Structures are given as structure tokens and as C-alpha cells.
Amino acid sequence: MRDVMERRSFLLLLLLVSLLFVLLLKPFWGAIFWACAISIIFHPMQERLRKHLGDKPNRVALLTLLICVVIVVLPIFLIATAFAQEGLALYQRVDKGEINPSEWLEQIRNAFPTIPQWFDRLGIDLGSVRESIAKGAASTGKLMAEKALGAGQITFSFIMNSALMLYLTFFLLRDGRTLIELMIKALPLGDARERKLFTKFAEVTRATVKGNLVVAIVQGALGGFIFWALSLPSPILWAVVMAFLSLIPAVGAGIVWLPVAIYLYATGDWVSATILVSFGALVIGMADNVLRPLLVGRDTKLPDYLVLFSTLGGISLMGINGFVIGPLIAALFLVVWDIFMREFNGENPHVITERSTESNHKYEKIAASSVKDEA
Incomplete structure (x- = not known):
């Protein structure tokens, strides 16, 4: 009984000290x-x-x-x-x-x-x-x-x-x-599980930061270039703004160049407005649609819609850091549930897939033999 009380007291102390340490590091x-x-x-x-x-x-x-x-x-x-x-x-x-x-x-x-x-x-x-x-x-x-x-x-x-x-x-x-x-x-989670979680953490962090930053740099540079080519004011300023906004999937730099194009149409500068709309939709937009799934979705192994919602949710909750932390939490969520299904639910998803594949092969063989018999 004494050993149990000492163990629980120590675990409580460990939790309290860890929380205080986290609060101590909060400003940094x-x-x-x-x-x-x-x-x-x-x-x-x-x-x-x-x-x-x-x-x-x-x-x-x-x-x-x-x-x-x-x-x-x-x-x-x-x-x-x-x-x-x-x-x-x-x-x-x-x-x-x-x-x-x-x-x-x-x-x-x-x-x-x-x-x-x-x-x-x-x-x-x-x-x-x-x-x-x-x-x-x-x-x-x-x-x-x-x-x-x-x-x-x-x-x-x-x-x-x-x-x-x-x-x-x-x-x-x-x-x-x-x-x-x-x-x-x-950590008392099991070495294999911990290594898998750390590996996923590294993969998602590397893919999200590199992918989103590459997309932001490309879209910002393209937006700044077209603003400079059309002699629009403050191209570097709007390039940086478009780069930051491009961290938001499916929205991005269009928040900047589309209102500018509407204004150019309103002032009668139809050529510049048409060039800006065409360049924004075909070049800047395609850079997001092509690069983001390749650099973020493929490496993180997350569906595009999950990348979108986790990024928006992360930014709304944690500011600029959320564009990395959001997809990271989503990826760890999938990994933890995958471990649960494999180890605690009594079924391995790969086993289920293999069984269904074997059943399909058997069904195909039976169907083929029945066709031969009818012939």
C-alpha cells in the first residue's frame, strides 16, 4: 500500500513539475x-x-x-x-x-x-x-x-x-x-509506437514547412513580378503580402490580385486588368494547385481536404505557426488512430484489405469457371 501511494505521489509530482516547466517555456x-x-x-x-x-x-x-x-x-x-x-x-x-x-x-x-x-x-x-x-x-x-x-x-x-x-x-x-x-x-508509450510518432512528426514538419514555404515564395515572387511588370505600386510589399496569404490553401494570393484587377477594369485599363487576371488565375493559381499537393499532400500522406481544414484551423488557433502545427496535429491524429486499429481493435487494416482482395480473386475465379461451364 505504501509503495502504491509513493508511486502515485511521485507521478503527480512529475506531472506538476512538467506543467510548470511548460509554462516556464511558454514565452519562448x-x-x-x-x-x-x-x-x-x-x-x-x-x-x-x-x-x-x-x-x-x-x-x-x-x-x-x-x-x-x-x-x-x-x-x-x-x-x-x-x-x-x-x-x-x-x-x-x-x-x-x-x-x-x-x-x-x-x-x-x-x-x-x-x-x-x-x-x-x-x-x-x-x-x-x-x-x-x-x-x-x-x-x-x-x-x-x-x-x-x-x-x-x-x-x-x-x-x-x-x-x-x-x-x-x-x-x-x-x-x-x-x-x-x-x-x-x-515516455511510457512503447518504443515502437514512439519511434513511429517521432518519424511522422519529422516527416510532416519537413514536408509542411518546405512545401508551404516553397508555394509561398513562388506565389509571392510571381505576384510581385506581375505587379512590377504592370507598373503597379509597391510590388515588393504586395509580393510579401501574397506570400503570407498563400499559406492559406484555396484562397491565397487571389485576395490581393483580384480586387486590383477589378479596380483596373473600373479605371478603363482593360489590357493590364486582363493580363493580371490571366496571370493570376493561370500562373499564380496553378502554382498553388500543382505545387501544394505535390510538396505537402504527397509527403505528409494527407488528403487535400484535410490539409486545407487543418491549415485553416491551425492558423485560426495558433497564428502563423498554425500552418505547420495544424497539419502536424492532423497527421498525428491519423497515426494514433492507425495504431489503435492495429493493436487495440483486434483487426489489422492491412489484413482486412488482404482478405477483401483474396475474396475478390476467389469471386473472379468462380465467375470465370461458371462462364466456361455455360459455354
Whole structure:
């Protein structure tokens, strides 16, 4: 009896201390998560460096981290600086009245006379809509400028989180295998199940981050290119916005280029508007429809609809990190239920499939023999 009480008390203490430790790390959750993601993504490169440099964990981890900084961190810093500059310039033009969104709406209204009729049928006052858009654009521009200015100045919080992320990434690259083995040894889920879960975690994280980032970069670059080619203002700013929006499957960059195309039609620039619509639908849209299933759905082994809903749900619950965490939770959900069906439900799904296949073969043989007999 005493041993049972001591064991339960210790397990309760273990749970309490673990929860306190998680709360202690809560302010650094983003840095920890992205350190884990970076170490997983760059693990294959680390293995190739280890083959060339030998068993020198510190040197291999440091070189891998430097490559990561050159490939990922510096380009993001440069793009963020250009984004901040164009965001500030756009806000200043809105603040001075050089750009007036209410005038845009009025031009669209005059160009498409049927739009007011649609609004009237729906019981919507177009004047109040115009005022709301003007106020919303001003507040959004101000907020965008504040965010851009904060990113351009690189606040202390950004520096600290980035430094912590890179610092932790180095140790995860160096000691990742040891940490995984310790976790497998500590968790009471069964070593085989734990290895399967960790493997799935690595696969989905690598596929989701790489796939979504590639799609975002491609769509943002294409959107920025067409804005620059058509001499539209702030192409880098809208390229970054389209890149972020492209993280949302089935919606993406169309939120930006479609209203711009409608405005161009309203102002009589039919050639630029048609080019923008064609390029947006055929090139930018096809990049999402082709690349995302190949890079995300195929590697994560998740259906497209599950990738869509888990991504949207993850973003709504956890912000920008949710585009990775959402599909990750969905994949782990499927893996856990697969383990349950295999080990706890008394049936193996593959066995069921094999039995049904054998039954089909038997049925085909019986049908073929009956046809011969009739002949």
C-alpha cells in the first residue's frame, strides 16, 4: 500500500513539475518550435556534411547552422527591410490623401452600374460601405506601417527570439539523436509506437514547412513580378503580402490580385486588368494547385481536404505557426488512430484489405469457371 501511494505521489509530482516547466517555456514557444523545425529540415544536409567531415558533431552542427543562416535568415531580413520601406511609403501616401480607397470604390461603382443594384437588393448601404472601407484602409495602413517600422528597426524582442532560436538550433543539430533516444526511453508509450510518432512528426514538419514555404515564395515572387511588370505600386510589399496569404490553401494570393484587377477594369485599363487576371488565375493559381499537393499532400500522406481544414484551423488557433502545427496535429491524429486499429481493435487494416482482395480473386475465379461451364 505504501509503495502504491509513493508511486502515485511521485507521478503527480512529475506531472506538476512538467506543467510548470511548460509554462516556464511558454514565452519562448515560437523560438523553440522553429528551432525544432529548422533542425529537422536541415538534418539531411547535416548528414551529408558528417560524411565529408567525419564524426565532428560541433563542427558539423555549426556549419549546418551557418548554411541555414545564409539560406533562410539573411534573405528574410532583406525582404523584411524592403517590406518595411514600402509599407511606410504606402502609409504616408494614404495619410497625405494621395491614395483614397473611397475614390476607388466610387470608380468601381461608376464602371459597374449593376453593383449598386446588387447591394440594394441585399439591403446594404453602399455609402456606409465606402466610409467603412476608407476608415478600415486608414487604420490598416497605420497598423501595417507600425508593424513594418517595428520589423525595419528590428526590435529587441525580435533579436532575442532569433538569437534563442539559432542557439537552440545548434544544440538540436548536435544532440538531436541523443535527445530523441532519451524521450523514447522516458515516455511510457512503447518504443515502437514512439519511434513511429517521432518519424511522422519529422516527416510532416519537413514536408509542411518546405512545401508551404516553397508555394509561398513562388506565389509571392510571381505576384510581385506581375505587379512590377504592370507598373503597379509597391510590388515588393504586395509580393510579401501574397506570400503570407498563400499559406492559406484555396484562397491565397487571389485576395490581393483580384480586387486590383477589378479596380483596373473600373479605371478603363482593360489590357493590364486582363493580363493580371490571366496571370493570376493561370500562373499564380496553378502554382498553388500543382505545387501544394505535390510538396505537402504527397509527403505528409494527407488528403487535400484535410490539409486545407487543418491549415485553416491551425492558423485560426495558433497564428502563423498554425500552418505547420495544424497539419502536424492532423497527421498525428491519423497515426494514433492507425495504431489503435492495429493493436487495440483486434483487426489489422492491412489484413482486412488482404482478405477483401483474396475474396475478390476467389469471386473472379468462380465467375470465370461458371462462364466456361455455360459455354
